[in-house]
Amino acid sequence: MKHTAKIIPCYAADSAGACSALYELGGMTVVHDASGCNSTFATFDEPRWWDQQSMTYISALTELDAILGNDEKLIADVTAAAADQNPKFIAVCGSPMPMMIGVDFDAVAFEIEQRTGIRTFALHTNGMHSYPEGASEALRCIAEEYVRPAETKIPNGVNLLGMTPLDFDNLHTAASIREWLAENGFETVACFAMGDALETLANAANASVSLVLSQSGLAAAEYMHEAFGIPYVCGVPYGEAFSALLADTLRNAAADGTCAFPCTERGQAGQTVTVIGEAVSAGTIAAALGLTGYAANVICPLPHDKRLLTAGDSDAFAEDEIAGALAEIQPETVIADPLYRFILPNAAKLIGLPHTAFSGRCYDKIIPDLTGNRFDAWYKEML
Amino acid sequence: MLNNPPFVRIADADPAHLFPAGLEYNPPARGMWNIVQMGMLIPGAHQIYGCAQGCLRGVCLTAAEMNALDRLSWISLTEEDMFNGTLEQSLVDGVSEIVRQLDPHPPVVLLFLSCMHLFAGCDFDAVIADLSAAFPDICFVDCYMTPTMRESVPPVVQTCRQMYTPLKALPKNPKAVGIVGNDRPTDEDSELMKILRGAGFAVRDLTRCKTYDEYLQLADASLNLTYIPTAHAAGELLTERFETPCLHLPNSFDYDKIAENYKTLCGALGISCPDFSAEMQAADHALDALKAEIGGIAVAVDYTAVTQPFSLAALLCQHGINVKYVIADTVGEDAAAFRWLQENRPELLIYAPANVNMLHQHTQAAEPVLAIGQKAAYYFATDHFVNLILNGGYYGFSGIRKIAELTAEAYRTTKDRRTVLRHKGYGCASCLL
Numbered sequence: 001m002k003h004t005a006k007i008i009p010c011y012a013a014d015s016a017g018a019c020s021a022l023y024e025l026g027g028m029t030v031v032h033d034a035s036g037c038n039s040t041f042a043t044f045d046e047p048r049w050w051d052q053q054s055m056t057y058i059s060a061l062t063e064l065d066a067i068l069g070n071d072e073k074l075i076a077d078v079t080a081a082a083a084d085q086n087p088k089f090i091a092v093c094g095s096p097m098p099m100m101i102g103v104d105f106d107a108v109a110f111e112i113e114q115r116t117g118i119r120t121f122a123l124h125t126n127g128m129h130s131y132p133e134g135a136s137e138a139l140r141c142i143a144e145e146y147v148r149p150a151e152t153k154i155p156n157g158v159n160l161l162g163m164t165p166l167d168f169d170n171l172h173t174a175a176s177i178r179e180w181l182a183e184n185g186f187e188t189v190a191c192f193a194m195g196d197a198l199e200t201l202a203n204a205a206n207a208s209v210s211l212v213l214s215q216s217g218l219a220a221a222e223y224m225h226e227a228f229g230i231p232y233v234c235g236v237p238y239g240e241a242f243s244a245l246l247a248d249t250l251r252n253a254a255a256d257g258t259c260a261f262p263c264t265e266r267g268q269a270g271q272t273v274t275v276i277g278e279a280v281s282a283g284t285i286a287a288a289l290g291l292t293g294y295a296a297n298v299i300c301p302l303p304h305d306k307r308l309l310t311a312g313d314s315d316a317f318a319e320d321e322i323a324g325a326l327a328e329i330q331p332e333t334v335i336a337d338p339l340y341r342f343i344l345p346n347a348a349k350l351i352g353l354p355h356t357a358f359s360g361r362c363y364d365k366i367i368p369d370l371t372g373n374r375f376d377a378w379y380k381e382m383l
Numbered sequence: 384m385l386n387n388p389p390f391v392r393i394a395d396a397d398p399a400h401l402f403p404a405g406l407e408y409n410p411p412a413r414g415m416w417n418i419v420q421m422g423m424l425i426p427g428a429h430q431i432y433g434c435a436q437g438c439l440r441g442v443c444l445t446a447a448e449m450n451a452l453d454r455l456s457w458i459s460l461t462e463e464d465m466f467n468g469t470l471e472q473s474l475v476d477g478v479s480e481i482v483r484q485l486d487p488h489p490p491v492v493l494l495f496l497s498c499m500h501l502f503a504g505c506d507f508d509a510v511i512a513d514l515s516a517a518f519p520d521i522c523f524v525d526c527y528m529t530p531t532m533r534e535s536v537p538p539v540v541q542t543c544r545q546m547y548t549p550l551k552a553l554p555k556n557p558k559a560v561g562i563v564g565n566d567r568p569t570d571e572d573s574e575l576m577k578i579l580r581g582a583g584f585a586v587r588d589l590t591r592c593k594t595y596d597e598y599l600q601l602a603d604a605s606l607n608l609t610y611i612p613t614a615h616a617a618g619e620l621l622t623e624r625f626e627t628p629c630l631h632l633p634n635s636f637d638y639d640k641i642a643e644n645y646k647t648l649c650g651a652l653g654i655s656c657p658d659f660s661a662e663m664q665a666a667d668h669a670l671d672a673l674k675a676e677i678g679g680i681a682v683a684v685d686y687t688a689v690t691q692p693f694s695l696a697a698l699l700c701q702h703g704i705n706v707k708y709v710i711a712d713t714v715g716e717d718a719a720a721f722r723w724l725q726e727n728r729p730e731l732l733i734y735a736p737a738n739v740n741m742l743h744q745h746t747q748a749a750e751p752v753l754a755i756g757q758k759a760a761y762y763f764a765t766d767h768f769v770n771l772i773l774n775g776g777y778y779g780f781s782g783i784r785k786i787a788e789l790t791a792e793a794y795r796t797t798k799d800r801r802t803v804l805r806h807k808g809y810g811c812a813s814c815l816l
Contacts, residue, residue, distance in 0.1 A: 003459035004477045006484045007452050009444055010459065013437035030406060033437075034498065034530035040441035042409040043807065050411050050801060053742050057406040060737075063532045066502070077405045080386040081739045096435035097531050100465065100499050127437025128461060339447060360444040361805070362814050 005319040007342045011302060012166055012357045013037075016045040017131030017216060018093045018123045019056050020164040021138035023048060025198045028055040028087035030078055032103060033095035035060065037127065044360030045131075047165050055087050066101050071108055079115045088198055089145070090120040091138065099126035119145065131166050131357055132278070132303045135216035139192045143220040143227075146198060150205040150228060157207035158250060159224070160191040161232070162217020167278050168194070169356035169367045176371035177213070180237045184247040192220055208254040209233060211246075214280045215304050225259065234280050234308060235263040238375040239288030263287050264310040270294045274329055274348075276322070276336035277355055279304035283313075285335060285353075288375060299325055302357075319343060338363060351382040389738035390708075394729030398714040398721050407737040412757035414772045414809035415687050416566050418528060418542040419445040422493045423454060423811075424566070425546060427595045429489035431481055433458040433474050434497040434528060442495075442528070449812050456481040460499060470505050475513045482518055490595045491522045491549050498531040522549040537613070544616040546589065550602040552625055560652070561587040561604030563621065563629070564614020566773065567810055570785070573778040574645060574659050575608075575632075582654045606651055610634045611690050611773060612715055633716045634774050634782070636694040638663060641779050662780035669787035670702040677704070677794045681752045683763050685710035686736070688756030688771040689786075691717035693724060695755070698783065700728050710734045710758050734762065753794050755786070757804050766797035772809035 012020075015031050019041050022029045031037045038058040042049045046056075059074050074092075082090055092109050105122035113120035121141055125134045139161065158181055163174055174194045181188050189207040190200050210221045210232040221232035231253040237243040242262070249260045263283035267290025275282040275289075276299045286296035300309060301317040309315060316325040323343040326334065331348055334340070338352035339359045354363030368378050387405050419442045422430045432442050432455070439457045446455040458477035464470055478494060494514070496507060507525050514523045526545045528538055543564050560579055562569055568590045569576055579586055592598045602621075607629040609618040618629035630651055632644040642659070649656035682704055684692045694717035696706045706728070712735050714721045724731055735741065736758055745764045752763035760768035769789045777785050806813050 003461070004457065004480055005459075006456045006481050009447055009452065010436050010439045010457065013435075013440055015437055016440070035407075035533065036438055036441055036528075036530055038407065038409045040437070040444075042411060043413060044440065044444045050805075053746075055739070055742065057408055057739050060404060060407045061531060062404075062534050064534070066498075066531055073404075081406045084385045084387060084740055085742075095437055096460070096497070096499050097502070099462070100502050126462070127435045128459075129436065339452070342452070359447060362444070362447050 003318045008319050008339055009358060012045045012131040013127045014125040014129040014131060014134030015093050015095055015127050016041045017134030017136070017164070017166065018091065018125050018138040020046060020131070020166050021135040021193050021216065022091055022142070023054045023056065024052070024193055024195070025142065025201070026087060027089040027091055027198075028057070028078070028082060028085060029091045029093065030057050030059055031093045031095055032059045032074055032098045033061055033127070034097065037095050045166060045356065047169055047171070047356065047361075047364060055085055057081065061097060066097055069101060071103060075108055075111050075115070078112050082112070082116045082118055087118060090116065090118055091123055092120065093123040093125045093134070095125070095127040099128070121145065130302050132215040135162070135164055135166070136219040139217060140219035140223050142192065142198075142201060143204065143223045146202045147204045147224065147228070148202050152206055153208060154187055154189060154206050155208055155254065156186045157189040158186045159189050159204045159207040159210040159230070161210050161212050161221050162214035162280070163191055163194045164216060165194070166357040167214045167216070167281055167355070169364060170369040172369045173371060176369050177237060180243065180372050186250065192217060205230065209250050211235070211250060212280060214278055215302065215308065218305055229257065231257045231259045233259065234261045235287070236281055236284040237372055238284050238370045239291065240373040240376055241291040242284065242288035243372050245291070261307055264308065266290045266297065266310060266312060267293065267295050271333065272296070272329065272331045273333045273335060274299060274326065274331035276301070276334065276340055277353070278302055278357070279308035283308055289379070292376070297329065351379070385740055387738060387740060389740040389744065390732045390734045392729060393721070393724050393731045393733055396725070396733055398718055401712055401714065401733060402735040402738065406739045408739045408742055410736065410741065410758055410761050412687070412761045412804045413807040414757045414770070414804070416772070416808050416811070417445060418442070418495070418526070418538055419455065420449065420808040420811050421539070421542050421546065421566060422526070423449065423451060424589050424592070425491055425493075425549070426592055426598055427489050428454070428491040428493055429485060430455045430493045430495065431457065431478055432495045432528060433460060433477065433500065434495070435460045435499065438497055438528060445807060448807055448814050450814055451812070460497065465499060465503055470500065470503055471510050474505075474510050478514055479517060482521065488518065488521055491524060493524050493526045493545070495526040495528045498529045501527075501529055501532065524548050540613045540616050543613055544620050547601070547617050547620055550599060550624070553600070553603040555605045555627070556585070556603040557605050558583055559585045559587055559604045561601055561607040561621070561627070563607045563609050564611060564617040565590055565776070567776045569778055570776045570782065572785070573781045574657070574662055575648070575778050578645065578648060578652070578657065581657070582652060584652070606630065608632055608648070610778065634690055634778055635717070636691060636698040636783060637720065638780075645779070659780055662784070666780040666783040666787070669784040670699070670704070673787045673791045674703045676791050677753060679705050680794070681705055681707040681750050683708035683710065683752050683754045683759035685754070685756030685759040686712070687758055687773070688769065689774050691715070691720070693717040694720040695786070696720070696731070697723050700724065706731060708732050708734060708752070708759070708763070710736050710756070710762060712736055753790065755790060760800055761804055766800050767793050768798060768800070769793045770798060770803050770809070
């Protein structure tokens with residue numbers, strides 16, 4: 001038990017990441033759990049729950065089935081529901097209790113597939129990790145299962161990877177990023193996974209480069225790099241200067257096949273700003289500020305690839321560690337979800353940037369779309 | 384033909400087993416309380432959850448939306464904790480670390496463990512004993528967020544019970560009566576409250592406590608009452624600990640049962656039972672007025688609105704109201720009303736609230752529906768609904784009259800369904816509002 005918190009909440013769990021990543025793809029996602037996971041996901045983590053229905057369910061695991069290891073009930077229930085609802089695929093995910101009793105999800109998925117004839121895969125979540133792990137596995141799995149070798153390569157074609165409302169809850173952001181790509185002469189091939197159907201994602205190998213928008217998209221990007229030779233670039237088009245840099249980096253990557261991490265660029269002089277959050281988004285904000293005269297760094301309390309942080313960044317993840325890192329840095333400004341306000345140094349000014357994966361619905365009406373020069377205007381206003 | 388149809392004609396339904404178990408869907412109607420909201424009722428109490436991250440998320444954000452994050456802390460469970468033999472010590476260390484930061488110390492810490500602790504054989508008694516020795520000014524209460532065990536000991540029932548364990552024995556006050564296990568005060572206009580107030584009894588009710596001292600005073604009741612099913616265990620606990628008799632007076636919509644409840648209560652109090660025929664007539668008039676106003680519109684009743692949905696449905700039908708749908712997955716204290724409906728309204732449909740095939744129910748073209756309860760409003764896609772959870776504090780004949788009046792009001796007016804239903808915990812503070 002190394003992770004305690006007196007007051008701040010915790011991030012969305014891996015199972016929520018998996019459900020969020022698969023939400024729009026027409027599959028059936030089943031979390032093997034007693035009751036809490038689906039309620040928590042539907043209430044706090046999934047802003048699409050009211051407007052856009054998705055076959056996202058729980059197994060309603062009981063004490064007796066857990067003790068007796070009654071996997072047959074899970075298999076039979078999923079099979080029955082699939083016959084009623086005809087999903088495009090089935091994903092079965094774990095939660096803490098199945099981890100405790102050692103459920104073999106690969107075997108369960110195999111058995112369901114045999115009975116239903118519907119492609120079924122296991123996602124190895126256990127509710128004890130944060131959402132990027134579940135979302136990463138889910139998006140990589142979709143890429144592995146459904147992306148076909150390219151028929152026609154699109155020279156300016158771009159995949160967007162790692163887009164879920166957990167990190168991009170302003171639902172205009174997905175459209176804004178597509179617009180930004182178009183304005184810069186790119187064509188969006190597939191977005192993993194908001195706004196595109198599974199059939200569209202299957203064409204992702206036609207792209208020439210992938211834009212990784214969050215840690216959740218990195219595993220799928222690596223797979224498509226390995227399998228189809230598609231390079232990837234990590235960053236979000238926030239801020240005029242950084243967006244221009246990102247566009248150039250995408251062009252270069254598409255031309256020479258080199259992967260790049262522009263979200264790790266940092267400024268060295270100016271006011272100190274610490275950004276707390278998901279590695280790619282927070283890194284992008286720090287990089288965007290660096291290009292406009294700030295010395296910004298990142299605290300990333302979430303799972304991340306080591307290449308997404310750089311010297312001066314911190315991977316503190318427990319409440320006291322984050323407070324300690326902030327006390328050491330003594331930033332003049334902190335950009336973070338408003339619920340971090342409880343642990344900031346007294347002298348630091350907080351610029352609240354709500355993050356659904358942290359504060360859920362608390363600030364859902366004020367989550368900004370920061371695409372392009374909107375970021376610059378937002379930051380100016382916040383100051 | 385679906386494998387698991389989401390509804391059944393009541394004439395064809397088995398009350399012991401309305402629907403087969405299966406995968407479950409979670410409709411976006413958030414008015415029901417959870418264990419976090421219940422725990423907040425104890426003035427000054429601090430809650431600490433020792434659970435996996437996936438389980439913590441829901442409780443943290445419940446508190447966040449209530450603007451009460453300062454009353455909830457947590458310890459995240461990892462895989463290693465389950466297998467390295469330090470489960471209990473890690474809990475003691477984690478709670479101690481948190482408590483040392485709380486200034487002033489809370490009078491009570493509700494320490495919630497998870498299903499995993501129970502399956503791992505965690506010695507919770509030892510944890511509580513160690514913490515109590517380290518912090519003698521704090522009452523540590525063992526609590527359980529254990530949904531896997533919901534069929535044997537539901538977490539809401541268990542939490543309701545544990546919330547009364549910090550009480551200490553007090554001399555009995557012969558003029559104090561407790562109402563136990565509710566999440567909101569009983570309506571002062573109810574006959575129940577009139578009986579108690581009229582005979583000079585003080586009412587001890589957790590939902591009315593503003594201070595910890597008022598909370599401790601709950602122990603001096605000479606008689607306790609419960610009327611919702613989840614309160615049974617709490618009432619029994621107080622009987623075991625303080626030998627306080629407890630009457631269960633179910634919140635029924637059956638006039639005979641209501642009258643019987645009052646007779647039982649007055650007998651226990653040693654007072655004569657008032658004549659409530661005027662209140663009964665007022666209820667009848669309200670129901671008749673409701674029928675006259677709404678005519679033949681289809682009515683749906685759900686189990687989150689009232690604890691006895693079949694009892695309410697039967698009463699409405701007896702007054703000519705066209706109850707076509709009940710949303711419920713079990714038959715509880717209102718089995719007699721269920722049987723009456725089977726015989727007299729065999730075409731009434733019972734919908735399974737968590738059935739996966741309810742996913743698109745709200746998009747089905749249907750006739751206009753007047754709903755009583757949030758889930759009924761959602762599933763039948765109507766803005767004409769009564770926003771009511773667990774009877775809303777209404778009880779008896781006056782409760783029937785008021786629910787009838789609220790139903791008529793819901794017929795005349797509309798509510799912003801999405802805004803109302805997204806509010807977590809009916810009546811709780813919310814940052815969403």
